Every structure is written in C-alpha cells, then in structure tokens.
Amino acid sequence: MDKAAFQTFHPAVPAVLFAGIIALTMFGLEPHLVGASLVSATLFALATQGVATALDKLRWQLPLLFLICIINPLYSANGTTLLFKLGRFYIYAESLAYGLVMGALLIAVLMWIEGMAYVVGHDELLALGRGALPTISLMASMTMRLVPQLVRRASSVRTALDATTASGANGDGKAARVRVMDALMSWALEDSLERGDAMRARGWGASARRSSYDAHPFRLRDLVALTVVVCLIVLAAACVRAIMGGWNFYPSMTGTSEIAALVPAVLLYVLPLAVLAVERIRWELLP
Amino acid sequence: MSAAIELVGLSFSYPNADEPVFEEASIAIEEGAFAVLAGPTGSGKTTLLRLLKPEIAPAGAISGERRMFGRDVADLTARESAETIAFVFQDPANQIVCDTVWHELAFGLENLGMPTDEMRLRVAETCTYLGIGPWFRMRCEELSGGQQQVLALASALTMRPRLILLDEPTSMLDPVAEKEFLSLLFRANRELGTTVVVATHKAGIYRSYATEAWRIEGMRIEHVGFDELVQPHAQIASQPSFADDARTILLDDAWFRYRRGGEWVLRGFDLAVAKGETCALIGGNGSGKSTVLSLIAGIGKPQRGRCTNRLAASQAFLPQNPKALLARETVAEELGEWAPTCGYGDAEVAGALERIGLSGKRASHPYDLSGGQQQLLALEKLLLARPGLLLLDEPTKGLDASAAEAVALRLEEARAGGTTIVIASHDLSLVRRLGASVTLLFDGQASATLPCDAFFERSWLLGT
Structure with a gap:
C-alpha cells in the first residue's frame, strides 16, 4: 500500500492529522492511550513500508524500549508493589510500568513522525506556507537543494585528496578538514554569483510581489476533511486531558476515567489506517 | 519588422583593463534567426551576450547603440527584459534555483507575480511541448546534467521570450545529451519563431541548425561563413606497444x-x-x-x-x-x-x-x-x-x-x-x-x- 490515498487531499489535511496524533501521543502518558497509539503506529508502518522495513526498525526500537524501561526503576524508586531487590536498588512494579509506558510513547512518537514524513514530503510541507510566504518558501526550497549539494561536494573534495596519494599529504587531521571547508566555501560563493545572475535574468525582483505556483488546489472536499480532523483532535484532546487528570502511576496505578473517554483518541490514532483501508477497499470494488 | 538585435559602434572596456573588449563593433540579427557567435576564449563572447541582458550586464565603460527589437537596451525595465529575453548559462547545476522541477519551471513566472491560472497553463504547455511531463514531480538533483539543461531551456520558454541567449549551453553535456538539447532548441527557434543566439567554441555542431554565424575577432564582430568555423578531425596519434605481461x-x-x-x-x-x-x-x-x-x-x-x-x-x-x-x-x-x-x-x-x-x-x-x-x-x-x-x-x-x-x-x-x-x-x-x-x-x-x-x-x- 502507498500514500496514494493521502495524495488526493490537500497536504494540509494529512499534515494537521499527523501533527494532532503526534501531539496527543506525547501528552497522553497513560498505558491504554500509549498502547493504542503504538499499535496503530506499528500497523501503519507495516501497511506503508512493508514487513521487512518495519522489522528492520525493531533493531533500534527494542533496545530503546528496554533501556528506558530499566533505567527508570533504577533512578526513581517509587511505587507500592515491590517486585525484587537488585543490589542497592528496590524495583517496584509501578516504576517499571512507568518506564515501559514512557519508552513505548517515545517509540510511538518517532514512528508517527516517520509516518508523517512518508505521507507529507518536504515538497508538500513547503506548499503549506507558499501562499502566505512565497520568499521564505523559496529560500527553504533552495536550502533543500543546496545542502545535499554541499555534502556531495565535500565528498568529492575528500575523494580527490584521498585518491591523490602522490601528494604525500596526510588526508586526516584538523588541517585536512579545514582545507576541505576552505575549498567548499570558495566553491559555494563562486556558484552563488552565477546563481544570482541566473535568478535576476529570470525576473527576480522585477515585481514588488511574487506569486506562487500552487500544485495542490484547496477544494471543498479538503475543507470538509480538515474540519472533521480538527474536530476529532479537539474532542480527543479534551478526553486525553480528562484521562490524564485522573491517572496516577504512583503510589499505585489508578485511573478514574470511563473507558468511553478513550474512544476519540483511539479513533484519531486509527484514522490514518482507516484512510489506507478505505482506499484499498475502493480499489478492490472497482468494476 | 525591426531587428532582434542591433548593435552599432559598440565599445566596451572593463574597469582597470588595459585594452577594450570591443571597439566600434557592430552586429545585426533579424528576428527568428538562429545565430552562432564564435571566437576564441577570452574574445568577449560572454561579455557580448551579457551586454544584451541589462540585469546581468558587466560593469564598465560602454558607448554606442544597443537596440533590442527596436528598443534601447538601457530603457528596458526588469520586467520587460525578463519577459522578452531569456538567458541560458553554461553550467546546468548552477542556474537551477529550486529543488523540484515544477517549482523551477514556475520560478520566473512567480517572480513576475503572475496569476495562478496563467502559470498553470504556461507550465503545463511547456512540459507537454518539450515532452518533459514525467519529470514534473522529480527533484532537480535526480536529473542528469543534460536533463537539467533541458529544464533550464524549459524554464526559459515558460516566460515566452522573443529571444534566447545561450552561453556555451552544451559544453558540459555528453554527445547524446548535446544533440537532444540542440534539437529542442531548434524546435523552439523554427516552430515558435524565437530568435536564438548561441555563444560557442564548437560551432561545428550547430551547422545544420544555424542560419548565420558571427565571429568575434580583434574587438570587432564579423559575419562569417560556416566553413570558416569548423575544425577538421585530429590525426590518430600512435602509441608504443606494450608487453602483455607488464x-x-x-x-x-x-x-x-x-x-x-x-x-x-x-x-x-x-x-x-x-x-x-x-x-x-x-x-x-x-x-x-x-x-x-x-x-x-x-x-x-x-x-x-x-x-x-x-x-x-x-x-x-x-x-x-x-x-x-x-x-x-x-x-x-x-x-x-x-x-x-x-x-x-x-x-x-x-x-x-x-x-x-x-x-x-x-x-x-x-x-x-x-x-x-x-x-x-x-x-x-x-x-x-x-x-x-x-x-x-x-x-x-x-x-x-x-x-x-x-x-x-x-x-x-x-x-x-x-x-x-x-x-x-x-x-x-x-x-x-x-x-x-x-x-x-x-x-x-x-x-x-x-x-x-x-x-x-x-x-x-x-x-x-
């Protein structure tokens, strides 16, 4: 499955949806909320990136989870249910659970950010600011192009020096790095003169106000979708706030909220998956 | 119809230079022509092209008449110049401004504050005309050097120029990309009637496209025949043979x-x-x-x-x-x-x-x-x-x-x-x-x- 389903919306819709999910995941430090977010994020990653990539990611996710999970009990000896004693450390179930939930939250947030980057590319992100700030958005566009170019050139300078063994010059050390920087700076400055000319030749500064080419028109359908997403985020935020107000890890894990309060947040977390699923079903139903 | 380019008695020298680049030089190129401008390195090909484009004209002492389409070059506003005269530079990578192909195509139009629907039409028709539609959503860095140069030409064409000035446009390209670029340039010239002026040291490759040739020599510009510009093949040099075991x-x-x-x-x-x-x-x-x-x-x-x-x-x-x-x-x-x-x-x-x-x-x-x-x-x-x-x-x-x-x-x-x-x-x-x-x-x-x-x-x- 791919991002085709999201491409039919103006980029603002998925951008707001994912931003809402990421924010609520960060603030909803409660086992059910975090669990729902992590499961949804994992399913979304599986659906969009495939099993192999998702399994590959476990290589950093599991150690991270384990690390946060064991570090928390070592540092914060809180709670009422003593599990065991490790040397000088008292390990409580509550602090272990806190670490586990915290680690899961971190992983869920990172996975959602990856999911967002996958659906809303930098090009679409820039499109969001284009109408209001054409010049800033142009600068961002130039930066996106020039930074990778600089990195590639740095490697070409280093390659040229490393490959010229006859020079007897040492390719390592501070002097060599300064030399690479020197070469890159003069090179970039020189190019910027020519690029400046190219820009002026194409009417840069010829008009008081730049306009902006919009590859993503904002239609009524986008407005409806955006309204639904924003309403869901607001509702879910209110519920998450209520849940967090009644939830404690210490001294013992207790909550006062109804299960129903979880529903809006869970709906929000599964919405990206639902979008993928609807697109898939529509495709299957095609005559 | 007035000439696309008319220079009469042009003299130009860079500040602090010992001798001028041009002295009493003249040239006249009709609208719709495909002109090749030849001359050795340092003879002033680039200087001449830049003198025809006010925004990027070099600083220096200038005298003589410079008219483009009947207008004095000095009177052209930045907007008129951008809409009438396009400039394609030698290095494909350095003249590309934006990171995506579609943004690059729209860059010049955005500069003029053109309304969205006009931009959409121009960008779409240019892509369709040149057959570069598939690149539209690509990043400029994903294109080869030859494709980047075609993109530069496409970006110039979205402005609907009456004249395109090109400074060694194919010298960084491989032979295949060079021919592809030239055939597109040729189409723009013959089908759209756009006047083309190319400064080049490889005049031979333009032989079947160009309608006239000019050579800069001794601070003057002269009209020349094509045969004077084409150089013969080098002889194959011989190399000593080598023992196979070494x-x-x-x-x-x-x-x-x-x-x-x-x-x-x-x-x-x-x-x-x-x-x-x-x-x-x-x-x-x-x-x-x-x-x-x-x-x-x-x-x-x-x-x-x-x-x-x-x-x-x-x-x-x-x-x-x-x-x-x-x-x-x-x-x-x-x-x-x-x-x-x-x-x-x-x-x-x-x-x-x-x-x-x-x-x-x-x-x-x-x-x-x-x-x-x-x-x-x-x-x-x-x-x-x-x-x-x-x-x-x-x-x-x-x-x-x-x-x-x-x-x-x-x-x-x-x-x-x-x-x-x-x-x-x-x-x-x-x-x-x-x-x-x-x-x-x-x-x-x-x-x-x-x-x-x-x-x-x-x-x-x-x-x-």
Missing part, C-alpha cells in the same frame, strides 16, 4: 554496486593497463566510467573479483570539477601546496606557471581564472607531484578547443615521462589525439578493448 593495473571480473539492494554498476568488468600506457574509458552516462576510476584509485573495492594497482602509492586523481582540488588564495600557492611533501621548490612552480601560460597570474585567485585555466592549473598541480599513475575524469569537459589542446599536450608530455594514464571521457577527439587504447563500457562490462586505430576503424557509429 600489467600494472588489473581489474579481473570486478562486480560493484553502491548500495545493498542496488543495481550492479559493474558486472564482471575486466581491464588491464600496462605501465606507461594511456587508456581511455568511454561509454554513455551511468555506464560506470567514474566507478572504474574510483576502484582503480582505491576509493571503492569490488564486491566480487579483484582490482590490483601497483602504482597505488604514487597516483593522482583529477576530478570532473577542478574546483574540488583548488583551495588556496593564489595560483602560485596552489601549485606550491604539496611542495614540502613532494620535494619540489619555487623553481619548479615557476616552470609550471610558464608551461600553462599563467606566469602573469601567479598572484590571482584560482577562481578568477577561466574554466580552462582552472583545469590546466589543477592538472599541473597534480603533475608537480610526479605521479606514476594519472586518473582523469572528463578532463576536457567544458573546455574550448585551445584549452583542450593544452590539456592534451600536457598529458602527452606526462606520458613521455613514463606516467601511466587512465581517462574516463566522452571526448573522442581527445582519445584520438592521444592515441589511447579504448575500452568501451556497456552494461557494466568492457564490451570492447582495442588499440586506438583499431577502435576507430572497427566502430561504425563511434568511429566517425
């Missing part, structure tokens, strides 16, 4: 790819170069020429097969862009950079400056030199280190005939001194000139390895 560089069944899961760039590539031999790697874009150089240089290792280089300790590598080698404040310092480690002194540096004709520029910044001079400087810097093996990636790219000849001469001298040379190049006239043995890379393999004369005799398509 293989200094050996690639045996080399397989290489850049990423796990990536395509194989080399699929069982074989190459053997004898000590003192000059070997040319030719092949299309992406055929793996640069990859072979990097394997020989030891930058990469083949994942299957082997690569041995007995001269690995005394090799020198000239990258595609000489700027990667230049990092000092002056030309003389640049040549002296490796003096302490290589054991040469001021006398050798002075001799090197003499050889490449830069004695008068010893205190100049390397970036103030022309592209050809930079290339010669970088090559000379490598040669001062007395390498046993010289690896060159496109050493004549972007150079005019005289600079390319100077590079070829230096390579001949290095070879006479016993240096082994491996060149990756599209430039078959250089290969011919050096009489290098030729290896044709195709599909990751050495499809043919032949002595120079045998290659040009047996190849039907490339041997002309």
